[in-house]
Amino acid sequence: MILLDAVPVSYRRDQNNEIEFGSDEFQAITESPCACPVTDLAAIRITGSDARSFLHGQFTSDVRALEAGQGQLSAWCTPQGRVSFLFHLCAEAEGFLVLISTSEAARFVARLKMFVLRAQVVIDDCSERIAILGISAPRTHVVPEALTDFPPTRLVITHPTPTLTALCIDPSVRYLVWGEVSAVGAWWSACGLKNIGTAAWRALDIAQGLPRLSGCAINAFLPQELNLDVINAVSFDKGCYPGQEIIARLKYRGAVKSRLVAGRTSAAAVGHKLCRALGDSPLNAGDIITCVTTPSGESRFLAVVALNALEIPLHVGDPQGPLVHLVKF
Numbered sequence: 497m498i499l500l501d502a503v504p505v506s507y508r509r510d511q512n513n514e515i516e517f518g519s520d521e522f523q524a525i526t527e528s529p530c531a532c533p534v535t536d537l538a539a540i541r542i543t544g545s546d547a548r549s550f551l552h553g554q555f556t557s558d559v560r561a562l563e564a565g566q567g568q569l570s571a572w573c574t575p576q577g578r579v580s581f582l583f584h585l586c587a588e589a590e591g592f593l594v595l596i597s598t599s600e601a602a603r604f605v606a607r608l609k610m611f612v613l614r615a616q617v618v619i620d621d622c623s624e625r626i627a628i629l630g631i632s633a634p635r636t637h638v639v640p641e642a643l644t645d646f647p648p649t650r651l652v653i654t655h656p657t658p659t660l661t662a663l664c665i666d667p668s669v670r671y672l673v674w675g676e677v678s679a680v681g682a683w684w685s686a687c688g689l690k691n692i693g694t695a696a697w698r699a700l701d702i703a704q705g706l707p708r709l710s711g712c713a714i715n716a717f718l719p720q721e722l723n724l725d726v727i728n729a730v731s732f733d734k735g736c737y738p739g740q741e742i743i744a745r746l747k748y749r750g751a752v753k754s755r756l757v758a759g760r761t762s763a764a765a766v767g768h769k770l771c772r773a774l775g776d777s778p779l780n781a782g783d784i785i786t787c788v789t790t791p792s793g794e795s796r797f798l799a800v801v802a803l804n805a806l807e808i809p810l811h812v813g814d815p816q817g818p819l820v821h822l823v824k825f
Contacts, residue, residue, distance in 0.1 A: 498677050499533050499627035499684075505691060516693035522790045524690045525632055525700055529640050531689040532630040532697040538601035539626040539674060542608070543591030546615040551592060554611065554738065555585065556719060558731035562587045567651040567663045569706075569729040571719055572604075577742030578715045579722060580607075582707065582729075584672070586653060586663055591618075595628065595663075595672060597708055627680040630697050631662075631671040631689070642687035646671055657683060666704045695788045699796055702758055702786055705825045707798050712767055713785040720746055721800050723756040723825060754782070754800050761820040764795035764812045772805055773815035781805035784812075 552559035557570035583596035770782035782801030
């Protein structure tokens with residue numbers, strides 16, 4: 497909320513207590529460049545002489561290969577190979593910055609500190625000092641002057657001003673821009689983009705196939721079930737990390753039985769099951785892990801769905817529930 501306090505914008509809360517600026521946001525994300533105060537992301541800075549090797553031994557991505565000016569999508573798994581945290585990892589001149597869901601930040605920091613032991617690693621939750629702004633600027637539209645220096649290359653970091661950092665998270669094009677609250681607030685006020693709220697920004701995540709983990713989805717899925725192998729959030733060439741043996745075995749010896757897909761329906765929510773009918777008995781075919789509702793009442797979601805159920809009718813909750821329409825990535 498610090499960023500919103502620093503910028504004179506009018507906003508309101510929707511029924512889920514999330515920020516919104518108007519009823520036309522879902523239309524705006526398809527028609528014009530937009531800016532969103534991403535208040536549901538936290539910033540965790542990790543520094544120290546052992547930071548790189550420490551993180552390399554914990555996360556699924558190849559942290560040793562990450563150079564300053566680059567970012568990665570990465571995960572931290574349980575020893576059983578289930579994804580516990582999903583985040584963007586950015587290399588800085590003197591360490592790393594993790595951009596992770598605010599709801600998971602405290603648990604993430606606490607778990608990191610458990611494993612530091614004698615390693616020279618400093619963990620700093622700087623969320624109160626750093627503000628994050630989401631930018632959506634499809635190249636099918638005229639690029640505003642404020643965005644002309646933003647490269648459309650996924651996971652490349654740039655500095656649009658001396659006090660701001662931007663990471664391209666989607667070459668379509670979307671960015672996360674961060675810096676001190678006052679600097680982000682001043683740039684946001686001057687850039688002249690259409691403002692959108694949390695739900696509209698999350699709809700862009702869904703269209704990109706970028707999940708958010710919460711509730712029952714935490715510690716529930718292997719990286720491959722979330723398509724993390726497809727979007728280069730898992731390195732199969734690095735050494736050990738928690739869950740590595742199970743994750744590698746699935747790649748080289750097993751078969752992935754479920755995958756992340758996008759979908760639409762008339763009513764759904766995070767945690768809902770997708771069901772198929774077999775005689776009189778419903779069978780669970782998938783789990784909704786990310787979901788937003790548009791002003792028209794349509795639910796857009798990401799779900800982990802059994803591959804053998806992708807071509808048959810699925811419903812939310814039970815065989816009499818709303819019919820869903822799935823889109824494979």
